[in-house]
Amino acid sequence: MGKPLTKTKIIQITSGRGPAECCWVVAQILKQFLEAVKDNGIDYKILQREKGIENMTLQSVTIQLKGKSLNVFLSQWIGTIQWIGISKFRPNHKRKNWFVGLYEVSKSEQFEILEKDITYQATKSSGPGGQHVNKVSSAIRAIHQPTKTQVLVMDSRSQHQNRKIAKTRLQEKVTELQLDALKSGIKNQWKNHLSIERGNPVQVFKGSDFKKNVVVKDFKKQRYALKNELRNQLNT
Template identity: 60%
Template sequence: MNAKVIQITSGRGPVECCWVVAKVLKYVMEALKAAKIEYQLLHSVKGVENGTLQSATIQLKGKNLEDFLNDWLGTVQWIGKSSFRKFHKRKNWFVGIYEVETKAELSLKESDIKFQAIRSSGPGGQHVNKVSSAIRATHIKTGLQVLVMDSRSQHQNKKIAIKRLQERIAEHNNETLKAEVQHKWENHLNLERGNPVRVFEGSDFKVKKKKKSYKSKRQQLKQNLKNEL
């Protein structure tokens, strides 16, 4: 399953841009649900006003991520009057949606695990310490460990240990990813104001409908006919 990380950012813009980030985040999550793409909000930075965000970082997992991102990556424009500064004349506000480059996630192979059989401890009568049925599993690359003594079967404890270590590795990957995106502020400085991929307008934040114009098409057809004559 493919995985990508995107960041919606106000580009350190004013409070209006932070309001737009929060609105765009909702639209993106709705679009992800419709496209049946798994997502997780990894990190967000709140704005100074309630209901605003300076940035939001999302991890996406699924198929056809490239097609989805082609429709969303870039500058998003909102056309509307500020509700935070009623007398402000500006009516065009911009935020950015960018892909965040991250390190490859750690995978877990059995060859990466060091197993150690030890004697179980705790309740179980006089038989509990006679057989080394407990398993300590250590992920060699990270040093993460689990100790399993759920069963009297060493084989069963080993299977459980692998599963629990997989869960620990998944948590490790998630925490590492969160730490990475918290330190990636380049997108806040490189927001391009223009050529938006999406445009919203009004206080209700509706998608701006494109006006259909056939005038330019008719002129192009006439020009093509002239060139053929």
């Protein structure tokens, strides 16, 4: 059986049409979610925050995750999340149950550049080293043809080493461009999740301390995700 593959996913926590209380819940869920992410050895990057009207609240937050077995981890989070508690903004409000959503954002761009899309050009190095460094075309210019992004590397006297460094730096540069495009595309994506399902929450929290409520529930969704993860590993 092969090792689990490292994957990249984008998720979003949103209050939908919810009031300030739901925006407060989004901010609290973000803390809980990031703790779970770190505990599972998953890398994350916050791409977008949409602030709520009240201080310390969020209408939505979008996060990039990178790690192994993401499907299994996210199967415990994707869906409706419930908080049971008294509103800090309207203490006399009768409502005690508040709901937010956690969704996966589909991405159309590939975050991994392909070798066939890179053009390498050897060129003479410049800078410290006098005439010696200019005698050999050791510097490498790498161009990512789909985006026309390019980098010039002359760190080493070895053309092979500069080629490796160039690919890494090109990957970083292209990824940043893709993330910038993604940010602008998802800035208001929380509006697409205006209707949040109130039943069958995947996570339930209680009280002002946001203590996790243990719920006896069917773990069919988690088992299904695990089976898919194992099937994918066997096929690699």
